[in-house]
Amino acid sequence: MICVMSKESHEHDEAAVARVAVVPDSFKGSASAVEVAEAMARGVREAFADRGLPVSVHTLPFADGGEGTLDALLGAWGTEALTAETTDALGRPVQARFGVSADGRVGVIEAAEANGLPGVCDVPLRPRQASSRGVGRLATELLDRGVEEILLCIGGSASTDGGTGMLAALGARFLATDGSELPDGGGSLTDLTEVDLAGLDPRARRVRWRIACDVTNPLVGEHGAAAVFGPQKGATDEDVRVLDAGLGRLADVLAEATGTELRDVEGMGAAGGMPATLSSILGAQLLPGSRMVAEVLDAQRLLDGADLVLTGEGRFDGQSLGGKVVDAVRRLTPAHVPVVVIAGSVSLSADELRRSGITAAFSIARGPRTLAEMRAEALTEITSTAHQCCRLLTQPALPSTVRPVPGTTKEPRP
Template sequence: MSHTRHTPHEGAPLRIAVVPDSFKGSAWAVDAAAAMEQGARAAFAGSGTPVEVDALPFADGGEGTLDALLGAWGTDARTADTTDALGRPVRARYGLSPDGRTGVIEAAEANGLPLVSDVPPRPLEATTRGIGPLAAALLDAGAEEILLCIGGSATTDGGAGLLTALGARLLDADGAELPDGGGALTALERLDLSGLDPRARTVRWRIACDVTNPLAGPKGAAAVFGPQKGATPDDVRTLDAGLNRLADVLARAAGTDVREIPGTGAAGGLPAPLVALLGAETVPGSRLVADVLGAEPLLARADLVLTGEGSFDGQSLSGKVVDAVRRLTPANTPVVVIAGSVSVPPERLRDAGITAAFSIARGPASLEHLREEVLPAITETALHCCRLFARRTF
C-alpha cells in the first residue's frame, strides 16, 4: 500500500499518533493509549514545539477487540442474558457504536473456552447457540452492521447453534430437530430457513478471521483446532464428518460450497453458514478494526507513531496490531514500539520498517511487579521515546 506522508507546515503542530494494543493481562488498550499519550505530551512540555496527540486504542480482532472498540468509541458495554458453550446461563457483553449503526460481538463471551474450563471438555456437544441472543440484541437495537470476533472458541459445530438461535431449524431425515453440538451434524439432512430472522439477512456481517483453514479435511476445523478443545481422535473424525455434512446441506440451500472458501474453518467452522446464507465477509482482524476506527487517515497524517503490546515478538509482525500499524503508516514516518518485553532482533525491526522498540521494564523485576506498575512504566517509556524527537525537525 502506498502512502503520501504528511509534512507539517512551518509552525504547524507535530502530530503524534498513539495506537497500541492491550498489554495482555496487564492493561486494556484504552488505558495503554492514555498512558502513552500522557508520556508523549510530557516529553514536549516546555519544548516550544506545539503538539497534537491522537490516541486510538487498537486490537487485532481477537481477545480485547470489544474493549478496544468501546474505548475508541467512548461507549459502555451492553449486556444480555445468554448461555455458554454447554448451555449454562451466562451474562455476556457486546458493543454498539455511538451512532447505533455498528455492533460488535466477541463470540467467546458466549462460546469461549474459559467459560467451560471448570468441567471436562465436551467437544461433541459444545454449541455456538449462545452467540444468538447477542446478535438479536444488536438487531433489536437497529444495528446495520455486526462485527463478529471469533477467537477463543470452545466449539466445533460449524455455527449450527448460532444459526438455530437466529431461527433456522436443522433437521434429520425424519424431520426431527437436531440437538446442539457438532457431533449431531452427521445426521443433518436439510435446513428449514422459514423461521430465520429476516433481519439477519439484511444486516451486514463482517467476521474477524486471521486463519485460512478450510471447513473440513486434514487442515479443517476439527482436525487442526478440535484437539485444542478436548476432541479425541474419534471425536475429530465425528466432527469432521459432521462439518462435511453441513457443507453438503449448505450447498443445496445456498448454492455455495463453503469447503472451497478459505477461513470457514475458523472457530470450529463458525463462519460457514454466515458466509453461505447471510453473505458474511471474512476480514483480517486488524484490517477490520482499522476500517471501523478510521486508523489509516489518522496514521497518514502523523509525524510520529507510537504503538505497542505486552510481548513484542516474532508473531507481532505477522498480522498483529504492530504489523497492521506499520503497514498503514507511510514508509518514512517513524514507528516506535513500546512493549512489556521485546524479543525481535534489530535486523528484523529494520526489515519490518520499525524505527525502534523499547521495553517498559526499568530493570530486573518480577512479572507481578511489572503488571502492578505497567501504566506508569508505559508513560515513562513514551516520555523518553518522544524526548528523542522533541528537538528533531520533521
C-alpha cells in the same frame, strides 16, 4: 527528529504543531488498549511540554480482532459495554457483553463471551455437544437495537458446530431425515439432511456481517476445524472423526441449499467452522482482524495525518509482524512517518527491526523484575518510556522535516 523549530519560531507558524498518533494494542494481563493509549499519551504530552513545544495527540486503542477487540472498539467509540442474558457453550445461563457504536450503526460481539472455552473449563469438556447458540442470542440483541452492521470476533470458541447453534438462535432449523430438529452441537451434524430457513429472522439478512478471521484452515480434513482445533476443546480422536464428518455433511447440505461450496475455502475452519453458515446463509465477509478494526475505526485517516506514530503490545516479536496490531499500524502508516513500538519485551534483533520498517522499539522493563512486578507497574513504565522516546525525538537537530518533498511518492512499508 519530528520537531526542529524553536518555541519562538513556532509562534509564527501554527502548522508546526506536531501531530502524534497513539495506536496501541493491549498489554495482555496488564492493561487494556484504552489504558495503554492513555498512558502513552501522557508521556508524549510531558515530553513536548519539557521542550516548550506544542503537540496534538490523538489516541486510537486498537486490536487485532481477538481478545480485547470489544474493549478497544468501545474505547475508540466512547461507549460502554452492554450485557445480555444468554448461554455458554454448554447451554448454561450466562451474562455476556457486547457493544454498539456511538451512532448506533455498528454492533460488535466477541463470540467467546458466549461460547468461549474459558467459560466451560469448570466442567469436563463436551466437544460434541458444545454449541454457538449463545452467540446468536447476542446477535439478536444487536438486531433489536437496529444496527446496520455486526462485527463478529470469533476466537477462543469451545464449539465445533459450524455455526449451526448461532443460526438456530436466529431462527434457522437444522433437520434430520424424519424432520426433527437436531440437538445442539457438532456431534449431531452427521444426521443433518435439511436446512429450513423459513423462520430465519429477516433482519439477519439485511445487516452487513463482518468476521474477524486470522486463520486459513478449511472446514474439513486434516487441516480442518475438528482436526486442528478440536483437541484443544477436549476432542478425542473419535470425537474428531465424528465432528469432521458432521462438518462435511453440513458443507454438503449448505451447498445444496445455497449453492455455495465451502469445503476448501480458506478460513471456514475458524472457531469450529462458525464462518460456514454465516458466509453461505448470511453473506458474511471474512477479514483479517486488524484490517477489520482499522476499517471500522478509520485508522488510515489518522495515520496519514501523523508526524509520529506510537504503537505497542505486551510482547514484540516475530509474530507481531504477521498480521497483529503492530503489523497493521506499520503498513497503514506512510513510509516517511516514524513508527515507534513500546512493548513489555522486545525480542527482535537490530537486523529484523531494520527490515521490518519499524523505526525503533523500546521495552518498558528497567532491570530484572518478576512478571507480577512488571504488570503492577506497566502503565507507569509505559508513560515513562513514551516520555523518553519523545524527548529524544524532539531534541533539536540538523534542519529536517517529517514532510515529504512535494511531488515525491510515499513508498509502502515492507
